[in-house]
Amino acid sequence: MRPDKRQAILRGALSVFARDGYSRASIDGIAKEAEVSTRTLYNHFADKADLFRNVIQASADDAARDQIAIIERHFHRVTDLEQDLVAFGRAMGAEIGHAEHFALVRQINAELGHIPAEAIEAWQETGPRRVKRALAAELGKLGFKDPKRAAVHLMLLTLTGEPSIRGTRPDEDDIAAGVRVFLHGHDVENAEGAATQGHGHTR
Numbered sequence: 001m002r003p004d005k006r007q008a009i010l011r012g013a014l015s016v017f018a019r020d021g022y023s024r025a026s027i028d029g030i031a032k033e034a035e036v037s038t039r040t041l042y043n044h045f046a047d048k049a050d051l052f053r054n055v056i057q058a059s060a061d062d063a064a065r066d067q068i069a070i071i072e073r074h075f076h077r078v079t080d081l082e083q084d085l086v087a088f089g090r091a092m093g094a095e096i097g098h099a100e101h102f103a104l105v106r107q108i109n110a111e112l113g114h115i116p117a118e119a120i121e122a123w124q125e126t127g128p129r130r131v132k133r134a135l136a137a138e139l140g141k142l143g144f145k146d147p148k149r150a151a152v153h154l155m156l157l158t159l160t161g162e163p164s165i166r167g168t169r170p171d172e173d174d175i176a177a178g179v180r181v182f183l184h185g186h187d188v189e190n191a192e193g194a195a196t197q198g199h200g201h202t203r
Contacts (some may be wrong), residue, residue, distance in 0.1 A: 013031055014055050014058075015100060018107060027051075038100075053116065053118055063101045064127045064130045089175040136150070137157070139154070146166060154182050
């Protein structure tokens with residue numbers, strides 16, 4: 001099996017699923033988009049459900065890698081906790097380079113009942129949960145007493161919903177307001193040190 005054909009199928013399928021959703025997408029339409037035969041497509045993937053699971057997993061992996069890079073960059077050294085969290089929220093809200101992925105996620109949320117559970121689980125574990133774990137790890141280093149919950153709340157308060165389901169960029173004033181609410185609601189051990197010294201984490 002040629003890996004370039006497999007990648008062409010994944011790219012074509014992402015475009016079709018992002019545009020049409022899972023239920024309306026057809027194998028014939030995906031094969032046409034990928035410029036391969038349906039026989040070639042079936043040589044790589046068992047059926048539409050198998051193809052969709054591979055598409056969302058690959059797409060989520062790409063998006064998560066970029067989001068985790070943003071997390072690492074913005075939490076590398078914190079000098080002003082509030083301002084650095086605002087800058088982080090703005091960077092995460094940009095969603096640069098993953099328009100089709102987030103369009104696909106919106107399609108998933110619109111037809112959850114029609115999508116195989118295995119595909120949903122693969123997407124969640126490869127993408128949103130992985131990003132939350134990375135963010136929780138950084139918040140833990142900053143002294144947040146409940147970093148897992150803090151990670152969820154920070155994303156909800158600064159990103160117009162979780163990054164896995166949001167569809168528009170949040171307003172910058174809303175991000176700043178969300179950060180203030182977040183800091184008011186979460187206890188940070190040695191908050192002064194976290195805000196002024198950073199935690200020395202390097203990639």
